[in-house]
Amino acid sequence: MIEAFRWLIWREMTLALRRKAEVLTTMLFFVIVVSLFPLGIGPEIDTLREIAPGVLWVAALLASMLSLNRLFADDYIDGTLEQLIISSQPLALMVFGKILAHWFLTGLPLVLISPVLGMQLGMDVDSIIILMLTLLVGTPVLSLIGAVGAGLTLGVRGGGVLLSLLILPLYIPVLIFGSGAVESAQAGLGVEGHFSLLGAFFIGSLVLAPLGAAAALRISLD
Amino acid sequence: MLESINLTCVRGDRTLFAGLNFSIQPGEFLHLKGHNGSGKTSLLRILSGLMLQAEGEVRWHGENIRKQRDEFQRELLYLGHLPGIKGDLTALENLRVNNALGGNTVSEDVAWEALGKIGLKGREDLPARVLSQGQQRRVALSRMLVSKAKLWILDEPFTALDVKAVGMLQNVLEGHITNSGMIILTTHQDFSVSNIDVRLLQLGLRGLGEGESGV
Numbered sequence: 001m002i003e004a005f006r007w008l009i010w011r012e013m014t015l016a017l018r019r020k021a022e023v024l025t026t027m028l029f030f031v032i033v034v035s036l037f038p039l040g041i042g043p044e045i046d047t048l049r050e051i052a053p054g055v056l057w058v059a060a061l062l063a064s065m066l067s068l069n070r071l072f073a074d075d076y077i078d079g080t081l082e083q084l085i086i087s088s089q090p091l092a093l094m095v096f097g098k099i100l101a102h103w104f105l106t107g108l109p110l111v112l113i114s115p116v117l118g119m120q121l122g123m124d125v126d127s128i129i130i131l132m133l134t135l136l137v138g139t140p141v142l143s144l145i146g147a148v149g150a151g152l153t154l155g156v157r158g159g160g161v162l163l164s165l166l167i168l169p170l171y172i173p174v175l176i177f178g179s180g181a182v183e184s185a186q187a188g189l190g191v192e193g194h195f196s197l198l199g200a201f202f203i204g205s206l207v208l209a210p211l212g213a214a215a216a217l218r219i220s221l222d
Numbered sequence: 223m224l225e226s227i228n229l230t231c232v233r234g235d236r237t238l239f240a241g242l243n244f245s246i247q248p249g250e251f252l253h254l255k256g257h258n259g260s261g262k263t264s265l266l267r268i269l270s271g272l273m274l275q276a277e278g279e280v281r282w283h284g285e286n287i288r289k290q291r292d293e294f295q296r297e298l299l300y301l302g303h304l305p306g307i308k309g310d311l312t313a314l315e316n317l318r319v320n321n322a323l324g325g326n327t328v329s330e331d332v333a334w335e336a337l338g339k340i341g342l343k344g345r346e347d348l349p350a351r352v353l354s355q356g357q358q359r360r361v362a363l364s365r366m367l368v369s370k371a372k373l374w375i376l377d378e379p380f381t382a383l384d385v386k387a388v389g390m391l392q393n394v395l396e397g398h399i400t401n402s403g404m405i406i407l408t409t410h411q412d413f414s415v416s417n418i419d420v421r422l423l424q425l426g427l428r429g430l431g432e433g434e435s436g437v
Contacts, residue, residue, distance in 0.1 A: 007322035011311070018310040079304025080320070086270055088296040088325040222273050 012101030052121035053182035107139030144209035151216030228278035260426025299371035309351030
């Protein structure tokens with residue numbers, strides 16, 4: 001079981017390394033969307049600082065959406081997904097492996113590049129650290145919830161748009177408490193409450209999303 | 223032993239087959255026949271647990287396969303229309319990762335040998351996307367050479383293969399039957415396996431129904 005899990009992670013990582021474009025697309029999308037705001041709103045640093053948490057979080061949300069419909073689509077087309085489903089390994093575990101790899105390749109780069117973008121929007125060091133922490137807890141939730149949607153919309157024509165409509169409303173709580181924590185930090189208030197809730201979302205989705213996504217995949221391939 | 227009990231398959235509002243009963247014992251070879259659209263692939267997908275039947279059940283050693291997924295799937299090798307191959311991985315990597323994900327880890331040497339046997343000598347380290355259709359098919363089929371599964375369900379395994387590869391594949395199938403394995407296969411191509419009784423299951427006679435006859 002662990003052996004199969006390791007092989008799955010190895011495969012996802014190797015494939016991503018051989019097609020670097022996908023990882024870079026997500027990250028560049030994030031950078032570009034955030035960079036558009038100063039251009040559109042104007043260079044007043046106070047305004048930018050005020051909107052920074054929301055802008056960064058919304059951009060992170062959209063960026064992680066961008067790669068979601070490819071999470072299972074390639075495997076579906078080339079037939080590796082049906083092999084995964086009839087493998088004797090627990091499907092939920094295999095799906096969890098795919099989600100983990102997805103976060104590692106799309107979520108983690110966003111966390112790592114966010115300080116640069118935070119500085120660009122005039123954030124101070126303390127809030128940037130909080131921003132990174134919220135993204136570190138929040139982006140896995142995005143991948144986890146997104147996987148359920150990706151499983152459900154698999155093989156549906158125009159699935160990409162449907163996926164956004166299905167998933168974006170579910171991202172709202174993460175957005176509220178993620179950006180809320182950063183705003184509180186900027187205002188000098190406590191962030192424990194926000195983090196507790198983000199943590200709860202994380203643990204809840206960690207337990208439920210792989211099972212949900214596995215069930216969704218079985219339905220999609222039926 | 224795999225049993226099909228009263229299987230009915232409905233796609234859209236069309237009944238592909240209804241009340242299908244048959245069983246297959248260790249050492250038996252079942253050739254599933256039928257015209258295009260008669261439900262061969264659907265039947266194979268139902269038997270392997272990928273698709274849910276409208277009625278009836280599939281039993282493995284007397285119990286419904288959906289109640290013992292792990293046990294059943296450990297004994298199953300299903301090779302469908304889709305090769306299940308990643309173009310960006312090499313032939314060797316594809317074989318090894320597909321086996322590992324199926325719960326049967328094979329060493330590099332074993333995988334190397336299997337690819338040589340199936341006629342991919344010298345191509346083991348090439349990305350699968352540069353291989354030809356037939357060669358990709360061979361990579362997919364090389365799993366049969368290292369599989370420990372008892373039940374093989376093969377959907378059109380001979381597609382895109384040349385005469386030599388088909389001959390080689392027939393030997394592999396014979397070997398599996400001799401080792402008291404079970405094979406369910408569909409193909410439109412002629413093939414011959416010696417010393418083995420091939421049972422025929424014809425789908426799509428008179429619209430629906432089944433007829434079974436030995437050859």
